[in-house]
Amino acid sequence: MSEKNTSDLLMDEHLLETSVSREALDKLRIGDIVRLNGVIFTGRIGLYKKLFDEEAEPPVDIAALTNVTFHCSPAVGEKAPGEWEVSAVTATASFRFEKHLPLLMERHGVRCVIGKGGMSPEFYRDHFKRLGGVFLNTVGYGIGAQYGRGVQRVEAVHWLKELGIAQAMWVLRVKNFGPFLVECDTEGNSLYEMAMKETNENLKGLYADLPLPTLKRMGEVHNPEDEVF
Amino acid sequence: MPTATGAFIGADLIREVAFELNRRAAIHIPGDVRQSVRGMAERETERLSKFVLLEIVNNYEVADEDLRPMCADTGLPRFYAKVGNEARLEGGFVAFERSIREATARATTEIPLRPNRVHPITRYDYNNNVGIHAPSVDYSWEPGADWVEMTAFHKGGLFGGDYRMLFPGDGIDGIRRFYLDVISEFFKRGLSCQPAIVGIGIGGTKDTCVKLAKEAACLRVVGDRNPDPQIADLEDELVELGKRSTLGAMGFKGEGAVMDAHIEVAYTHTGGMPVSIHHQCFALRRSTARIHLDGEVEYREDPRWFTDYYRRDSVS
Incomplete structure (x- = not known):
């Protein structure tokens, strides 16, 4: 990677078809802007617990369906029995899924993860680089109306009764679905790792004259350059 | 009766x-918030931050046009x-x-x-x-x-709020540091979904200052100032401190992402200065x-x- 600062990023735009091919994934660089056509599925802790902690049989052959997942639960309404309409979609914070995400990638062929906040640089090197996956950050993070507009229809919903609307596995047909920012490419580079080096410079200076509080707290991070997870 | x-x-x-x-x-997001974010987008010079801010503004319009959340x-x-x-x-x-x-x-x-x-x-x-x-x-x-x-x-919001028991000896510097701590915690990686309105509740009891911080963030419009001139000055100063953090939208380098800082106070125990801070995201509904x-x-x-x-x- 030649870029060292976020101001050097190319921010190239891509429109990709799902499942996204290895070749297309390899072309993505951190800071690029991605939109998707095809099929994606949603998943968060409820789905992961069921799949990997309870080892329930998947309700559908995920690998045959798509290699793109989205850490979210959509805002949906049931227009008629079994007929769902998605109004808006936004991501939920992804770093909470470190335990289960490698399993989803290894066992079910997921290679494109859409989420919020990204994962740690170590996690990218251990799993995304190894398996050739990319992490796409939603923008904002609350631009749910734009993402909702990109959802053409609900293809299926699985484990609705068991997990509820918010945690169920939604299979969505999408068109021009985006924009997303490439946060981790198949080389394991992290946009946030690059960005935080730039902002940490400033933070350090702001803290210079401010004493530590009188009362400490157990388990607390004191170095402003550190992250909280 | x-x-x-x-x-x-x-x-x-x-x-x-x-x-x-x-x-x-x-x-429909209130006008004060839209104008504030639009102004930030127009002023921003960093490419990544500007891209994000413009998409946020665009999203407000898509929600209006499509009548979707x-x-x-x-x-x-x-x-x-x-x-x-x-x-x-x-x-x-x-x-x-x-x-x-x-x-x-x-x-x-x-x-x-x-x-x-x-x-x-x-x-x-x-x-x-x-x-x-x-x-x-x-x-x-x-x-x-x-x-x-x-x-x-x-x-x-799962993120963007914190409480701390400070003491009179910690003084205004203690509040400044805590304010920066919460920005460091939650503006990185954009966990607060900033640009944010920051509410700061000072004094009272633990529950009172948490309640006031949330109300200050959620129920006062951008540009509003506390009627106490000393508190209003601190509000201005904290807005500026937020800018100087350079943690912009999504945590990318930028002009900072504090739309406004609103402080509310309550009389408190003579020995303490409890403080709570609350980040209200740009999806201010x-x-x-x-x-x-x-x-x-x-x-x-x-x-x-x-x-x-x-x-x-x-x-x-």
Whole structure:
């Protein structure tokens, strides 16, 4: 990677078809802007617990369906029995899924993860680089109306009764679905790792004259350059 | 209890207005927030931050055009009620709260909102955003008024709030440091979904300062200043400190992402200075209505929650 600062990023735009091919994934660089056509599925802790902690049989052959997942639960309404309409979609914070995400990638062929906040640089090197996956950050993070507009229809919903609307596995047909920012490419580079080096410079200076509080707290991070997870 | 006129604000009207407030809050972001984010987008010179801010502005417009919620995390619906001292409610406050619960359940299905409210342990979801202590209703009172004002707020957020027991010796520097700590914690990786309005509650007790911080972030419009000039100066200073953090939208380098800083204070224990900080994201979903005794309803964007009476001091 030649870029060292976020101001050097190319921010190239891509429109990709799902499942996204290895070749297309390899072309993505951190800071690029991605939109998707095809099929994606949603998943968060409820789905992961069921799949990997309870080892329930998947309700559908995920690998045959798509290699793109989205850490979210959509805002949906049931227009008629079994007929769902998605109004808006936004991501939920992804770093909470470190335990289960490698399993989803290894066992079910997921290679494109859409989420919020990204994962740690170590996690990218251990799993995304190894398996050739990319992490796409939603923008904002609350631009749910734009993402909702990109959802053409609900293809299926699985484990609705068991997990509820918010945690169920939604299979969505999408068109021009985006924009997303490439946060981790198949080389394991992290946009946030690059960005935080730039902002940490400033933070350090702001803290210079401010004493530590009188009362400490157990388990607390004191170095402003550190992250909280 | 018989009243002078025999007039009441009807429970059906409350239910209808509560539904409409939920609908407006979910879709139409108040003008002060839009203008603030648009201004940030125009001024920003860093490419990544500018890209993100422009997409946020664009998203406000898509939500308006399509009449769809601007964020899929439609938050936890909650209500603030300012009740005139002379107002009379049909069926009293029990009926008032029942109307709010019914309206919230209906809004969840019809707008739709995401059914976010679950039991904290079993995770059971009624799929209607109604449950134990949900939606919450906070009250304040207004002397000499016969109306009821309701504000619906769809409060997102697992991140962007913190509490700390500081002491008089920690002083204003202690508040500055804590303010930076919360930015360091939650602006990185954009966990606060900034640009944010930062509410700071100083003093009172633990629960009072947490409540005030949230109300300061959620119920005061961008540009509003605390009437105490010393506190207003600190608000200005904290806005500037937020800029100097250079943590912009999504945590990318930029002009910072503090739309405004709002401070509220409460008298506190002589030995302590509890402080709470609350980040309200750019998906600020809020709508207010005043319901008069004659049934007239006025909708507006500014809740005007912090009245002189609400901030009253000592015995007067």
